[in-house]
Amino acid sequence: xxxxxxxxxxxxxxxxxxxxxxxxxxxxxxxxxxxxxxxxxxxxxxxxxxxxxxxxxxxxxxxxxxxxxxxxxxxxxxxxxxxxxxxxxxxxxxxxxxxxxxxxxxxxxxxxxxxxxxxxxxxxxxxxxxxxxxxxxxxxxxxxxxxxxxxxxxxxxxxxxxxxxxxxxxxxxxxxxxxxxxxxxxxxxxxxxxxxxxxxxxxxxxxxxxxxxxxxxxxxxxxxxxxxxxxxxxxxxxxxxxxxxxxxxxxxxxxxxxxxxxxxxxxxxxxxxxxxxxxxxxxxxxxxxxxxxxxxxxxxxxxxxxxxxxxxxxxxxxxxxxxxxxxxxxxxxxxxxxxxxxxxxxxxxxxxxxxxxxxxxxxxxxxxxxxxxxxxxxxxxxxxxxxxxxxxxxxxxxxxxxxxxxxxxxxxxxxxxxxxxxxxxxxxxxxxxxxxxxxxxxxxxxxxxxxxxxxxxxxxxxxxxxxxxxxxxxxxxxxxxxxxxxxxxxxxxxxxxxxxxxxxxxxxxxxxxxxxxxxxxxxxxxxxxxxxxxxxxxxxxxxxxxxxxxxxxxxxxxxxxxxxxxxxxxxxxxxxxxxxxxxxxxxxxxxx
RNA sequence: GUCCCCAUCGUCUAGUUGGCCCAGGACUCCGGAUUUUCAUUCCGGCAACAGGGGUUCAAAUCCCCUUGGGGACGCCA
Numbered sequence: 001x002x003x004x005x006x007x008x009x010x011x012x013x014x015x016x017x018x019x020x021x022x023x024x025x026x027x028x029x030x031x032x033x034x035x036x037x038x039x040x041x042x043x044x045x046x047x048x049x050x051x052x053x054x055x056x057x058x059x060x061x062x063x064x065x066x067x068x069x070x071x072x073x074x075x076x077x078x079x080x081x082x083x084x085x086x087x088x089x090x091x092x093x094x095x096x097x098x099x100x101x102x103x104x105x106x107x108x109x110x111x112x113x114x115x116x117x118x119x120x121x122x123x124x125x126x127x128x129x130x131x132x133x134x135x136x137x138x139x140x141x142x143x144x145x146x147x148x149x150x151x152x153x154x155x156x157x158x159x160x161x162x163x164x165x166x167x168x169x170x171x172x173x174x175x176x177x178x179x180x181x182x183x184x185x186x187x188x189x190x191x192x193x194x195x196x197x198x199x200x201x202x203x204x205x206x207x208x209x210x211x212x213x214x215x216x217x218x219x220x221x222x223x224x225x226x227x228x229x230x231x232x233x234x235x236x237x238x239x240x241x242x243x244x245x246x247x248x249x250x251x252x253x254x255x256x257x258x259x260x261x262x263x264x265x266x267x268x269x270x271x272x273x274x275x276x277x278x279x280x281x282x283x284x285x286x287x288x289x290x291x292x293x294x295x296x297x298x299x300x301x302x303x304x305x306x307x308x309x310x311x312x313x314x315x316x317x318x319x320x321x322x323x324x325x326x327x328x329x330x331x332x333x334x335x336x337x338x339x340x341x342x343x344x345x346x347x348x349x350x351x352x353x354x355x356x357x358x359x360x361x362x363x364x365x366x367x368x369x370x371x372x373x374x375x376x377x378x379x380x381x382x383x384x385x386x387x388x389x390x391x392x393x394x395x396x397x398x399x400x401x402x403x404x405x406x407x408x409x410x411x412x413x414x415x416x417x418x419x420x421x422x423x424x425x426x427x428x429x430x431x432x433x434x435x436x437x438x439x440x441x442x443x444x445x446x447x448x449x450x451x452x453x454x455x456x457x458x459x460x461x462x463x464x465x466x467x468x469x470x471x472x473x474x475x476x477x478x479x480x481x482x483x484x485x486x487x488x489x490x491x492x493x494x495x496x497x498x499x500x501x502x503x504x505x506x507x508x509x510x511x512x513x514x515x516x517x518x519x520x521x522x523x524x525x526x527x528x529x530x531x532x533x534x535x536x537x538x539x540x541x542x543x544x545x546x547x548x549x550x551x552x553x554x555x556x557x558x559x560x561x562x563x564x565x566x567x568x569x570x571x572x573x574x575x576x577x578x579x580x581x582x583x584x585x586x587x588x589x590x591x592x
Numbered sequence: 593g594u595c596c597c598c599a600u601c602g603u604c605u606a607g608u609u610g611g612c613c614c615a616g617g618a619c620u621c622c623g624g625a626u627u628u629u630c631a632u633u634c635c636g637g638c639a640a641c642a643g644g645g646g647u648u649c650a651a652a653u654c655c656c657c658u659u660g661g662g663g664a665c666g667c668c669a
Contacts, residue, residue, distance in 0.1 A: 043669065128665045187667085309599065320620085
């Protein structure tokens with residue numbers, strides 16, 4: 001293969017994402033192994049959400065990992081500009097050209113009409129998609145509406161019959177019936193192109209030979225192929241990699257995983273270890289080696305060794321790998337440097353200092369006062385939160401609402417955080433004092449901290465989000481859905497239960513005091529003790545019920561029955577009789 | 593709902609032209625050894641070809657169906 005050119009197109013709408021890094025790594029691997037070039041193209045066609053700061057962050061994140069590109073907005077190159085917002089005229093001209101050629105048309109449908117259309121289609125269980133309302137408008141009407149300056153989009157005119165076949169380097173030919181593909185918007189009413197137009201036009205102009213991207217794009221590839229045909233261009237080779245997954249196997253998301261590269265940096269991961277780990281997802285060395293450098297990866301890379309199953313992004317192995325590097329590849333000085341630069345980062349400490357200076361008397365107290373600034377998770381003790389008249393669900397609902405807002409916050413400033421918090425409290429019937437305490441507890445693990453919103457602002461988006469999500473989980477009463485119950489966790493629960501059952505069986509009778517009675521305190525009066533006992537009993541009961549439910553959902557009960565050579569009913573009975581610890585997702589209802 | 597993709601231990605994977613695979617490695621977990629403790633390291637163990645049909649002398653590997661998981665269906669990318 002000659003003159004291989006591949007590209008990555010991150011969208012500057014958020015923190016640098018591990019998925020972006022992963023795709024970049026594979027693109028770079030392909031480019032290097034063919035003596036080709038990697039282009040970095042910023043896909044900032046979403047005016048609402050794109051921010052120049054994110055563009056910088058993304059490039060910084062990729063560079064931190066040691067990933068580099070041959071052409072891009074920062075390094076230049078012969079096919080610029082490399083920022084799609086600066087290529088708007090090119091995209092617009094191409095869209096207009098398709099309109100002139102009768103391959104695309106102006107669509108005056110409003111957002112409201114499209115929403116209503118979708119709703120109806122959903123209600124009638126019809127195929128979703130644009131109905132072609134403006135596809136054959138009378139030219140005179142179009143002119144009239146244009147002179148009236150009605151906003152419009154440009155849509156491509158998909159063929160209504162026939163098939164479109166896409167050739168995927170990894171999956172072979174994939175055939176789509178054109179009737180299932182609707183008329184995609186190419187140019188938005190703000191004059192910016194959509195991904196589909198920009199990506200096809202730019203890939204062609206930048207002479208991209210291979211489009212290596214994630215699986216989520218497969219279903220829009222026929223649109224891209226048709227666009228290439230409309231322009232009379234040769235499409236590139238398509239390579240659809242699998243999608244990285246959360247533990248519950250859904251597409252990886254910031255809601256369920258720490259996905260920000262910078263988060264790993266701040267937590268003291270080694271870029272080499274992170275890259276090594278990414279190279280282990282969906283790919284393997286021909287000789288089975290699991291520890292390798294970026295250069296070794298790039299030299300050995302081949303698409304033929306890509307696995308098509310969506311790998312779960314699991315931190316355990318990454319952590320082990322990082323430790324391996326600490327122990328075997330780094331010197332004391334290396335690790336010392338890493339810790340001082342990434343964990344005790346001077347700039348970060350400088351931001352923390354004004355928050356704690358007046359609260360400490362001696363330098364060493366800094367450690368005690370600020371530990372939560374330096375770890376991923378904090379200890380969340382439900383018992384210290386004294387919530388009056390608020391149940392677990394109330395907490396979850398308000399935290400969920402607040403987290404949604406905060407995640408979308410452009411400006412992660414104390415003021416913005418506070419405004420959002422006041423709004424959330426008011427909307428959900430909380431006093432600010434009560435809600436702010438929950439936030440403080442969730443983000444710092446403490447009931448006392450420096451000014452809350454300044455603290456959160458310094459902690460940063462990734463850490464705050466992570467902790468808010470975790471706090472919500474702590475208030476979860478039993479598995480709400482299968483998605484909320486990771487498989488590994490289920491398996492662990494099952495094993496614990498089986499072991500416990502074995503113990504119970506040998507001991508003859510169920511253990512009597514294995515409950516998790518909250519420590520009532522040695523000198524508590526009888527009434528409080530009785531109350532605590534009842535509460536513990538209820539908690540344990542709920543835990544057992546949930547456990548049986550969890551076990552039923554798996555094949556564990558029949559398996560256990562077979563193994564212990566007893567009837568299924570007996571297994572269930574034994575589980576029922578056994579006093580288990582309330583497990584993680586059944587934190588007892590907070591008091592009140 | 594429609595279309596598409598995927599399917600080996602809990603997780604990452606080897607297995608790429610069917611036989612050397614009653615399936616190998618790594619993480620996790622459990623045992624043991626070394627270590628004043630802990631961690632490390634070493635040794636051992638648990639654990640998978642989703643199910644059902646075919647094709648074949650022979651299938652984890654090829655085909656079909658079922659099931660399961662995922663994605664797309666946005667004036668987001």
